[in-house]
Amino acid sequence: MGVVLSIEENAPERGIEPLVALVRADMELVNQTILSRSSSDVSMIPEVANHLISSGGKRLRPMLTLAASGLCGYRGQGHVKLAAAVEFMHTATLLHDDVVDESDMRRGKLAARMVWGNEASVLVGDFLLGQAFKMMVEVGSLPCLEVLSTAAAVIAEGEVMQLSAAKDTETSEDDYLAVIRAKTAALFGAAAEVGPLLADRPKAEIAACRGFGVNLGVAFQLIDDALDYGGASAKLGKNVGDDFREGKITLPIVLAFRRGGPEQREFWKRALERGEIQDGDLEAAIAILRKHRALEDTIERARHYGAMARDALELFPTSPWKTALSGAVDFCVDRAF
Structure with a gap:
């Protein structure tokens, strides 16, 4: 059961392929940096x-750093290390x-915690964060270090905000958007912002790149929310309904809870707040979401x-950079439907 969108197939300006092509050479350097910096005698x-690093994923966030640098005419090599740092922050x-979500799957295979345990997953995440900050310092840009370190703190705040709101069906749309702006969009925004900072561009261009990244990040997360109830597991890299279980x-639940009657609200409280999930509840949840257009409105x-x-x-x-970044927006919004 899914949501069908009208998507223009094979339009040259749409999709992520132009962006991938433009950053291919730099991404090879980023990937080499990621491999070398994730090595350890331990x-x-x-x-x-x-x-996790080798398990796929488009590496969209580091590509944003490379593309924003290209958009703003940067000619150095600092963007490679910053892009690798961004990917390490994301992986951590x-x-x-x-660990926090007790997830079993990540990108189509067992989550690291299921193989090595929670302790190892947390500590290796900390190692990657340390390596990320080491690379930021090596680049030598204090403004970039400030932006990325601030993002790291904001992401942690978002995680705590989400934990505080966990299983709370009274969560408002504004409250939920505040969580994803911190938890997801902050890194998108920082990844794009460091490009013009490296290129020493005017404040207006720095703000524009940050705004691009933040809004792209919110869109990306909202589509993830909808995909959990309307996507295909092979494309999700996780099981459909993981958020429900x-x-x-997430936003579809927030919308459906507000729009439903007492019986439906009690269903959400039983399943999500009390965790009393029964056979057929996922199908029932999807039916309620569709009845109230919660998935369609999340996508809108x-x-x-x-x-x-x-x-x-x-x-x-x-420019080709501008066209490619616009195509990345189409990719984020239209993916997997």
Whole structure:
């Protein structure tokens, strides 16, 4: 059961392929840096790190750093280390998230915690964060260090905010958006912002890149929320309904809870707050979400934030970089449906 969207197939400006092509050479350097910086004499560290790092994923966040640098005319090599640092921050967050959420799957295979345990996952995540900050210092840009270190703190705040709101069906849409702005969009924004900072561009361009990244990050997470109830597990890299089984309150739930009657609200409280999930509850949840257009409206909100991301790029003249970043918005909003 899923949501069907009208997507223009094979349009050259749409999708992530133009961005991948533009950053391919730099991404090879980023990948080499990731491999070298995840090595350690402590054998478990590269084993755990590479389990997740090598398991796929588009590496969208480091690509944003490379592309924003290209958009702003940066000619040095600092963007490679910063892109690798961004990916390490993201990987550390995933390792920690899976422990907090007690997730079994990540990117289509067993989560690291299921193989090596919670302690190893947390500690290797800490190692990757340390390596990320080491690379930031090596680049020698205090403004970039400030942006990425601030993002690290904001992401942690978002995690705690989500933990505080866990299983709370009374969560408002504003409260939920505050969580994902911190937990997800902050790193997208920082990844894009360091490009113009490296290139020493004017404040307006720095703000535009940050705005692009933040709005793209919100759109990306909202589509993830919808995909959990309407996507295919092979494309998700996790099981459909994982958010439901873990009792996560995401935007589709927030919308359906508000729009439903007492009986439906009691269903959400039983399943999500009390964790009393019965056979057939996931199918029932999807039916309720569809009845109240919660998935469709979540996708529409994602498209709104995607449009805001594209608008942020309008400050820049037409270029292959601008076109590719606009295509990345289409990829984030249209993926997997």
